[in-house]
Amino acid sequence: MGLTVKSTGLGAANTNLVIKKKSENDKVIAIAGNPNVGKSTLFNALTGMNQHTGNWPGKTVANAQGYCKTEKSSYVMVDIPGTYSLFAHSPEEEAARDFICFGKSRAVVVVCDAVCLERSLNLALQTLEITDNVIVCVNLLDEAKRKGINIDLEELSKRLGVPAVGTVARKKSSLTKLMSELDNMSEAENGKAFSVKYPEIIEKAVDIITPTLKREYCGLSDKWVALRLLENDREFLKSVEINSGETVLDMPETEKAVEKAREYLKNEGVYGERLGAMIASASVAASENICKGIVSRTKKGYAEADRKADKILTGKYSGFAVMLLLLLLIFWITVSGANYLSDFLSFLFAKLEKLLRFALLHLKTPNWLCGVLADGAYTVTSRVVSVMLPPMAIFFPLFTLLEDSGYLPRIAYNLDKPFKRCKSCGKQALTMWSGDFKVCDYSDFTVRD
Ligand SMILES: Nc1nc2c(ncn2[C@@H]2O[C@H](COP(=O)(O)OP(=O)(O)OP(=O)(O)O)[C@@H](O)[C@H]2O)c(=O)[nH]1
Ligand SMILES: [Mg+2]
The missing domain is CATH 1.10.287 (Helix Hairpins)
Incomplete structure (x- = not known):
């Protein structure tokens, strides 16, 4: 996960992306999809870039471009913010809608969540109303497999009239079929794509x-x-x-x-x-x-177990109780654990300071230089490290654990109502939370691949 000044700072919501082609023949490809389905992970895997990823919705707030090449073609890939539909309700959704509608992309890859295909396919159908040059990329196949969900991709492709490929965006090797479908995409619209029938x-x-x-x-x-x-x-x-x-x-x-x-x-x-x-x-x-x-579905009980857990974790009262307890626990582990680590680091640095002073004395270093090196540079750096490092070393792995378990989107859901009253949204809680540790100061801080 790369939280950068660019992705979180004042300019983050700037949606005016100017496409820069490296050559005339570069084809522009939009990567669209619902929030948190792996668009940026796919984008990073294809372009080698480091767009902000993480397990909660709404991380990408503006369009970003990157380049990738196959034997047949070269592409400008555009990672766009997640949106549930083309009827935009927020600036990020407007940015997504505008790029799909007016971005003049050669094709739109609509990334869908294999775990809840019905929901994510909605955007693919809306996109098919705009263009036939769509590739449906059913991502998170590994998660679906774990939950006993099978998807007949061939039949899906037949019904939609456009290519449908399965991917695990974290595994680059699973993206070959997607790229070959992009290579095979003809210039002409195929005219056979599914069209929604309205009342x-x-x-x-x-x-x-x-x-x-x-x-x-x-x-x-x-x-x-x-x-x-x-x-x-x-x-x-x-x-x-x-x-x-x-x-x-x-x-x-x-x-x-x-x-x-x-x-x-x-x-x-x-x-x-x-x-x-x-x-x-x-x-x-x-x-x-x-x-x-x-x-x-091969595992019948899996969805029910998930729903039961959701009832507790996002329930009106139980949701808040679990959330407060968990957050207090994390806060307590971070603060009290950091004290021990801080003491240990201070002790270690004090020992090393003695060694440093002894070495400087032995080398007959002038007093003023001793002051600069030992009292200045060394003491200040060691104090900052022993105070700042321990809470971060504890908090971020815990935050990652919560992220991997899928609990962060549930926190965002629980807090959505109170945050909306303050003219914000639940997702903001997550950036505020990690912001406590002034993430922006570490311009390419990495929590996890
Ligand atoms: N298991 C598994 N995890 C994946 C896969 N693709 C992405 N992820 C994880 O899913 C989470 C969301 O990925 P992102 O790439 O940030 O999703 P996004 O669609 O860009 O999200 P937004 O920008 O918030 O809309 C991250 O934790 C990824 O590591 C996959 O195929 N399998
Ligand atoms: Mg993203």
């Missing part, structure tokens, strides 16, 4: 609008633009305007058609939040349908 009344409303859309809106499908117009997704329409230089609603026919379509839906009792919910649930239902018969 009939929404399809009819879309059909009223699409004939009036006569311009190129950054290659977005007319259906997608019509749906956003129906929903009056102002943020998205603004992004279209910025990226294509075209105002979608400035054509009188389109404006009239949107009004007519909305009127039609209103007469059918579909408006406001209901409309949004119907559109969103169509792709959720479609991903559930696709997964039927593709995902099979």
